[in-house]
Amino acid sequence: MERRTVKKGIRVLLARLGLDAHWRGSIVVAHALRDAGMEVIYIGNQMPKEIVETAIQEDVDIIGLSSLSGNHMILAPEVVKILREKGMRETPVVLGGTVPPDDIPRLKEAGIAGIFGPGSSLKEIIQFISALGKK
């Protein structure tokens, strides 16, 4: 924790959920967040438990999840649930990928702070994460 006494940029953990094979979205967002001055920890495909473990170890400010396989309704809420169980009540979780509009209310209810569907711009993602990170 000591290394965080002087806070630099916002630390973001980016992970792809489960076995989803789509790569492009998360890697492009990783580039953009880094260019926007954030620290990005990109861990590729992981299950919720591992994502939360890494988030705690790395002491991140925000968790970004990517899913284009349709697994988001199962795994994204699981990440939030495990995160809260581990005592990280404040850490926001955002989700990007092919999320059908009908799923959005249920994901928000499950505690996902922001949802970025297909066609979302990097600009809006950066703005949203910057705002969350400053809180």
Add this chain to the structure above:
Amino acid sequence: MRPKRNLFNTESIDKIRKKGEKWQRQVYPTEKQRQEVFETLSGIPIEPIYSPTHLAEMDYLRDLGFPGEEPFVRGVHPTMYRGRTWTHRQLAGFGPPEETNKRYKFLLKQGATGINGVFDYPTLRGYDSTDPEAYADVGRGGVAIDTVEDMRILFDGIPLDHVSSSLVTCQPIGNISVQSMYFANAQAQEIPFSELRGTSQNDFLMETAVAIAPEVFPPRASFKFSCDAIEYCTKHVPRWNPVSFAGYNYREAGCTAVQEVAFVLANAMACSEELIKRGLEVDRFAPRLSFFFSGHSDFFEEIAKYRAARRIWYRMMKERFGAKDPRSLALRFHVQTAGFALTAQQPLNNIARAAYHALVLGGAQSVHIDAYDEALCTPTELSSLTALRTQQILQLETRVTHTIDPLGGSYFIESLTNQLEEKIVALLNEIEAMGGIVKSVEKGWIHKEISSAAYECQKAIESGEMPIVGVNCYKIEDEKLPVELFRVPETLEVQRAKLEKIKKERNSTNVQKALDTILHCCEKDGNLMEVVVEAVKAHVTEGEVTKMLKRFYGTWNPPLF
């Protein structure tokens, strides 16, 4: 070697050049251009007009020739679509095999001329449906396959000796089991291997560079699995295309057209070298190497890309590998319209988009047209049918099939073909200087190339430099989705029940023996397909094969970012 014969005589070219230069100086600038720079999607500058001067150095017979003849630029078959049109091969796969079987039959009944079977994420990566990491992805993105029994169900009632099947087993680790199950299932039905026609994707870049995840197989191992399958089919399943170098997917991950072709050709070159090292003659395996390209949104560049790819392949096979069989020299390919170009916004626009992407003016052997809802979900029956009908309209109504390579000879297309060829060859040389494609993956070079290209592309979309209708222009605020979304049917429990039953009923001594044989095969660096085909007959599951191979080859963490 015969002397070079230019297309046009020097005197004519000089006159045209002078007149053209005058036009560009005096006539063209009288009106303002609507943008400063015009270029292809991969960044090749486009001039206002093309003329014979751009082709002054071309030798028709050397550089273009006639269809079905060297250098195969104008087409790989003598008659092309005047003889047989392209295969209408629509992707299908979701849920348990029981459900996908119905979709296959529906598409065949509606006139599809081949099967294009896509598998769910666990199957692609060699996991059983019941694996602790799989539960959220079972049945998603494709059909779930765990054992040979699933393969039987998947193709139930479909004559394997009459329908050609493309298995979208993109990663060699998934391919080794799934392809083995396909063959084992055919054998159980007493269909000889010589009657089987189809393709498996089986591309090691898909495992190590494009769909990357932590703890995948090391590049050398993945490359070996891919070559094992090619070698096996060359020896036992002569009409099967054991690899389809998946440029399409490299493109989806972010590549430009130039990178797409350079990376597939570098991959095919490495496989060819390996197979020759294993003692196979080039003309034994090369006729069955096949390619898979994207049909993206830059209309002319895509057409030129296919033509350039054919010329480079021809030269590589002939000059480097000494191939003689015309089937080794001719590059055959499947096209899928670019999923990346589809939008979730105003999804019905995708019908028009995909139709432009599919216009088969580049000489594809088979085509999949994306369904309009693919940016949102797995295609519904209606969207799949609309995509299939788009193929049929293209084939039957537009008459683009009536002459071969209809854009051949266009000053622009020929010039673009030449420029693409030059850029692709330069990139191929760069990869070779690095030690080849496997090295370039191990070093993480290829990952950086693809991710930088993807990022640049996204920046161009954000700046509006690359217009996308409905996304960065002509948007509809608060749009109501005009389409019904597909929901994947329950899959995990269906698969779990079958797996439990099979594990209870199968002969465990035989299973253990089969797994031991796989391990021995690894130890003596034998061809793994030979033993996996036998193992799946004993109802060894896909996940069990993978675990055994991981035990021997270990895992690799690709450079992620």
